Amino acid sequence: MDGPTRSAHLDTFARDHLPPREQWPRLRFDLPELRYPERLNCAAELLGGGAPDAPVFRTPDAAPWTYAELGARVDRIAHLLTGELGVVPGNRVLLRGPTTPWLAACWLAVLKAGAVAVTVLAQQRPHELATVCEIARVRHALCDSAALDDLTRADIPGLRITPYGGDGPGDLLRRPAPDTPYPAADTAADDVALIAFTSGTTGRPKGCMHVHRDVLAIADTFSRHVLGPRADDVFTGSPPLGFTFGLGGLVVFPMRAGASSLLLPQAGPRQLLPAIAEHRVSVLFTAPTAYRAMLGALNGHDEHDVSSLRRCVSAGENLPAATWHAWRERTGLRIINGIGATELLHIFISAADDAIRPGTTGVPVPGWEARIQNGDGEPVPDGTPGLLAVRGPVGCRYLADPRQRDYVRDGWNITGDTYVRDAEGYFRYVARADDMIISAGYNIAGPEVEDALLRHPDVVEAAVVGRADAERGQVVVAHVVLKEGGRRDADALRAFVKTELAPYKCPREIVFLDALPRTATGKLQRFRLREPDRARPVDLG
Template sequence: METHPSAQPDRFVHERLPSREQWPELCYDLPELQQLPAQLNVVQRLFDRATGHGHADRPFLRSDERTLSYAQARAEVNRLSNVLAQMGLQPGNRVLLRGGNSVAMALAWLAVVQSGLIAVATMPLLRATELKAIIDKSKPSVALCDVKLQDELKAALALSPDTAGLPLRLFNTGDAAVVLGDSLEALARHASDQASPCPTSADDIALLAFTSGTTGSPKAAVHTHRDVLAACETWPRHVLRATPDDIVMGSPPLAFTFGLGGLLVFPMWAGASVYFPGIPYTPEAMVKLIGQVGATICYTAPTFYRQMAAFAKQHGIGRLRISVSAGEGLPDATRQLWKEASGLEMLDGIGATEMFHIFISSPPESVKRGAIGQVVPGYQAKIVNEQGEELPRGQVGRLAVKGATGCKYLDDARQAVYVQDGWNFPGDAFSQDDDGYFVYQARTDDMIITAGYNVAGPEVEAALMQHPAVAECGVVGRPDDERGMVILAYVVLKQGQTGDDAQIKLLQDHVKHSLAPYKYPREVRFVTALPRTETGKLQRFALRKMAIDTNA
C-alpha cells in the first residue's frame, strides 16, 4: 500500500513498534479499504465525511446540558487544537486523557488526534499505581483530566520525581471555569475556531490503547490513523449499518476501544449522534434514558442487558432498534431473556483492544443460537491447534484472526505471543461450525472477564499479598450466569488470623482501595495450602477445577 511521509517528529512510539517481521499481516481486500489514502488524518476525514454528506447541521454530541451539531463540534475541536498548539506540543507527543464519557472528553480526544498528537485514554476507575504504570510506559507530554477525576491522577504524578512536573489541564469544569483560568474550557474560549489539521500519514499513530496482560503489567496497543478508519469500513459498514437518524448511547468507557468505536468514531462515520448521560448508568436508568432520549442503538455488556431486562418489560424500550453486546461471552439465556423483554435480537460480537474493535459478529437477521457470529467482512478467521494447523469444523482450538487491523504492541515482548506467522491470537478458544459460525468456548489465558471488564488474576493476587493477614493466595475466574465470571480468591492466612466474614470484607476492601474497584474478589475462600508444581509455580488450572467441579 502507498505510503506518505510522517508528520510526527516525535518518534517515541514509532521507534518502539515491533520489528516488521513481528507485525501481523494487514489485509485490505475490500474495495473501500483499498481506497484509503496514504495521507490521512482520521478526525479530519470523519468531519469532512459528515459535511460532505450534508450532516454539518445535524446533531452529533448530545448531553442533558447541550447538543452540538457536527459543525459546532468541529469548531470546538479546532479551538482545543489551537490550545494544544499554544502549549508547545508537537505531533507524536503523547497526551494522557482521563475522563468519563462526556461531550468534553469526546472533544478532547478528537482535538488531540486531529493535532497529530497521540491519545492515551485511561479508565476512570483506575487508581494511582495503575495510572503510574501507564504514565511510565507512554511518557506523556501533558495530561488532560476531568475535574472530577483529578485526585487519583495527581496522586499518580506525585509517586515519582520524574512525573511530578507533568503539565496538567482540567476540563469539564463547568461554572468553575471562571476560577480555573487554565482549564481547557477557559483557554479554548479565547482561541480561534479555525485550525489546520495535522497532515498525518495514514501510518502515523493516533492512539495507544492500554490493556492489562495476564501478568498485570499494562500492554499498549498501537493504532494508526489508517487502523481507525479501516475499522469504520468493516463491522460498522457491513454489520451494524447505522444511519444518520440513529441516536447512540451505552456504557463502555471511551478509554476502551469498544467504547471509543461504538460511542464516538463509528457514529461519526455514519453521521449519527451520541448521547452522554450526566449520571452514572444503572440498568434501570439506562432503560429509562433509552426512552427519554429516543436512543436507537445501545452498547453494553451481557451482564447489563440481563439486569436491564426486567426494566425493559416495565418501561419499554422506546425507539431502540439495535442492542450491541460485546466485552464478554453472551450466554444464550441472557440473549433470550433480553429478546423476550425487548423484542430485539441481540447483535453479539467479539473484538479485542489489539484489533481495535469487533471482528466476529452477525447482524440480528443472521443470528444463530449459541454462536457469536461469522467473520466480519475485511477479516479472516480460523481455528487452529497448538502448532498453528487449521482444525476440522466442530473441533475446539485457538482462534486466529487477521484483517484490516492487527496487534502492534508498544515495546513489549508479548508481541511474539499475540502475533504468530502473520495471524493475531486474541487468546480465545473457539469452534467453528459447518456454516462458518464461530462458537465461543473460553479464554485460553489467565484473564478473567467479569461483567465486561478484563482483570488479570496475578494483579489481584499482588494486591492481596500486600495485606498483612495474607500468607499466599491464588485468584481465578469462576463461571457465573449473571456476570460471565466472578473473581474468586483462594487465600492462605498467616498464623493467628481468622478466616471469617469480617476477614473477607477486610480483604475485599483492601483490594478496592489498591486497584480499580471492579477488580476486587467477589468471593474469598480460605484454604490451608495452594496447589503448586514441584518448582513452586501456582497451578491456577487446579484452582479453576476446584471452583468449577467441586465448588470448593
Template structure:
C-alpha cells in the same frame, strides 16, 4: 491491495521507535475497495470532511442532559482544543497525552482534539487508581494529561511519583486554567496536522482480564479501516440514529461504538449525567429516544425485566460485546424486547469487532461469521486449520492488527502474520464461529474439553441464578474439575440442596461430564470496568 504511504510528520518518535520488530508485525490486508485510504490522513479531519460532504454538519452529534452539540459546534471546539495543545502547551506531533474521564462530551472532545493535533491519545479508565495510572504514565511517557475535574485526586497522586507528567489540565469545569477557559481564548483557526495515515493516533491499554495491561498501538489508518468493516457491513447506523451505552471511551469497544462509529455514520451519541443502573438505562433510552445500545451481556440480563416493564419502543439495535453472550441472555432479552441482539467478538489489539452477525443472520449459540474485510480460521498449535466442528484456537487477519508498545508478548499474539486473540472456537460448515472459552480457560477434565461459557449459559437458564462464572480447578483424579461461582437471585438459599439442584440442572441440559462438581455461592463476581468477568481472579485463592 497495497496502500499508499506518506512521510510521517510525528517528530517525536517515541512510539514509532518502540513498535515491535517488523518480522513480528501482523500482515495487514485491505481487500475491499472501501479500505483504500489516502496516504495522508488524519482520522478526525477525514471523518468531519465526510460529514461535510454528506451535508450533515448541522445535525446533532454529541448530546447530554445539559447540551446538544451539532457537528459544526463540536468541530469548532475540537479545533480550539487542538490550538491549546499545540500553542499553549507547546506539544509536538507524536507527543503522548493521557486522557482521564468517563463518558462525557468533554472527554469525547478532548480525545478528538488530541488526535486532530497529531498527538497520541492515551485514554484511561475512570476507576484506575494512582498505582495503575503511574504504570500508564511510565509506559507512555505522557507529559500532559487532560483530566475530568472530578477525577483529579488519583492522577495528582500518580504525578507525585511520576514527574514525567509535567502538567494536568482539567476539563468539565470552567475554573481558571481549565481546558474550557483556555480553549475559549482561541480563534478556532487551527492549521490541520497533515499526518501520514501510518502515524500513531492512539495507545489503548487493555482492560485487564489477564492481569498486567498491555498497550496496543493504532494508527490513523487502522481506525479509519475499522470504520469501513463492522460499522459499514453489520451495524449499518444512519444519521437518524441516537446511540447510548455503558462501555467506557477509554476502552476500544466504547471508543468505536460511543464516538468514532457514530461520527463515521453521521449519527449522534448521548452521554448521561448519571451513573447507569439497569433501570436508569432503560428509562433514559426511552427519554432520549435511543435507537442503538451498547453494553455487556450481564447488563442486558439485568436490564431485561425493566425493558419488559417499561418497553423500549425506539430501540432497534442492541450490540453485545466485551465478553461471550450466553444464549440464555440473548433469549431473555429477545423475550423482553422482541429485539435480536447483535453479538460480536473483537479485541483491543484489533481495535474492534471482527466476527459478528446482523439480527437477520443470527444462528443460535454462534457469535456470527467473519466481518467483511477480515479472514478468520480455527487452527491447532502449529497454525494448521482444523476440520470444521473441531475446537481450536482463533486466528484472524485483516486491515487492523496487533502492535504492542515495547512488549515481549507481541510474539505470542502475532504468529506468521496472523493475530491470535487467545480464544478457543469451533467453526461450523456454514462458516459460523462458536465461542468456547479463552484458550487459557479451556477445562480439560478426564480427557474431555469443557468450555466455561457453555456451562455458564446452562446455569443462567436456572431461575435461581443471577450471575455465574465457571473455571477449572486442579484435581488429582480427573486432572481438572469444573467449578462454578454462583450469585443467586434474592429469596434463594445458598445451601446443599441448591447446589444439587444446579448440578442436576446442568446434567439435564449438557453432557453429564460438564456439570460443576464444585459450586461456590458468592455475593458478586469480579469484573472489569467494561463488564468482563475476570476468571483469573476466580482462580486466586
C-alpha cells in the same frame, strides 16, 4: 500500505517502539472502502461526517452539540494543546474522565493536532495510572476536574496535568484560545493515533498501538457492513471511552455515519433504560450482563419504553443463547453478538438480522478473515475446538512488548479464545485459552489483583482465579494466606484493593487459606482453586 510512510510526528517515540515488521500481522485491505490515502487524519474525517447543524453528542441535561459546535470546540482545544501547553505531534496525551462530550472533544483534538491519545478509565487508581504513563512515556494529561484526585496522587514525574470542566483559572475550557479553525496535522495514515491499554495475563498492561486508518477501518467494516447505521440514529451504551468497544460504539461509528450519540457519565442498566426512552435511542452497545439485568427490569413492567431501539450490540463476553432468546421475546429485537479485542480495536466476527444464529458469535465481518488452528498453527477441521486466529485491516502492534510474539504468529492474530467453526462457517465460543478473567465484559488479569493484595501488610501469599457465574460470566475469587496474627477481614481487604485498582477488578469473594495448593516442586495448582469442591489441605476460614 506495506511500507512505512513519512511521519508527521516530531516526537517519534510511538513509531520507534512499534514491533519489528516481521512480527506484524498480515494486513488486508481488500474492500474498496479500506484503500485509504497515504496522508490521513482520522479526527478531521470524523468531524466532517455529519451536517454542520446536525446533532452529534447528546447529554442527559443539556442541549445537543452540533457537528459545527463540536468542530469549533475541538479546534479551540487543539490550539491550546499545541500553543500554550506545548504538545507536539507524536506526544502522548493521557485523557481521563467520565463519558462526556468534553472527553470526546479532547480525544478528537489530540488526534487532530497529530498527538497520540491514551484514554484511561476514570476508575483507575494511582498505581495503574503511573504504570500506563511509564510504559507510554506520557508527559501531558487532560483530566476532567471531577477525576483529578487519583491522577494527582499518582505523582507521575514530569506529567503536566490540565483539568477541564472546573472553575479554576487554569482550566482548559477557561483559557483564552484562538477562535480560528485549526488545520489538521498532516499525519500519515500509518501514524500512531492512539494507544489503548489492555490487561495482560502477567498483570502488566499491554499498550496496543493503532494508527489513523485503523480508526476509520473499524467503522468501514463492522459498522458499515453489519451494524448499518443511519444519520438519524441515536447511539448510546455502557462501555466507557477508555475501552475501544465504547470508543467505537459511542464516537467513531456514529460520527462516521453522521449520526449522534447520547453520552452518559453513568451508564449501568438502571440509567440505560430511562435514557433509551427519554432520548429515543435507536442503537445500543453493552455487554451480556447488562442485557440480562435490563431483562429483569423489563419483565412485567411497561414504564420502560424501548420501542425506539432498532439495533442492540453485545460484546465483551460471550452472549448465551438464553439471553438472546429472552431479549428477543421481550423486545422483539435480535441482539447483534460480536467478538472484538483491544489489539484489533473492535469487532471482527459478528452477524446481524437473518444471518444471526443464537449461540454462535457469527461469521467474519467483511474485510476480515478467521480460522481455527491448533497450537502448531495448523488449521483444524470444522467441528474441532482450537485457537481463534484472525486478520484484517487492523492488527496487533504492542508498544515495546515481547508478548507481541505470542499474539501474532505467522501473520495471524491469536486472540486467546478457544472457538469451534461449524460446517456453514459460523464461529462458536468455547472458552478462554489463557488465564484472563472476563467478568461483566471486563478483562481482568489475576496476577494484577494478586500484586495489589500482596501490597497489604497482612498478606504473604495470594492467588486469584475466575469462577463461573450465571450473571457476570465469571467473578474474581482471591485465595489469601495471611501472616501470623493477620486479621481475616475480607471487607477490609476488598476496601484496600479498591484503593489500588479499579473497583471492577476487586475480588467478589476472598477465601482465607493456611496454604496455597502446590505441587511437590512448588508450582501453584490453580486448577484446584477453580474447583472449590476438590479436596484441599487448607482451612477455608
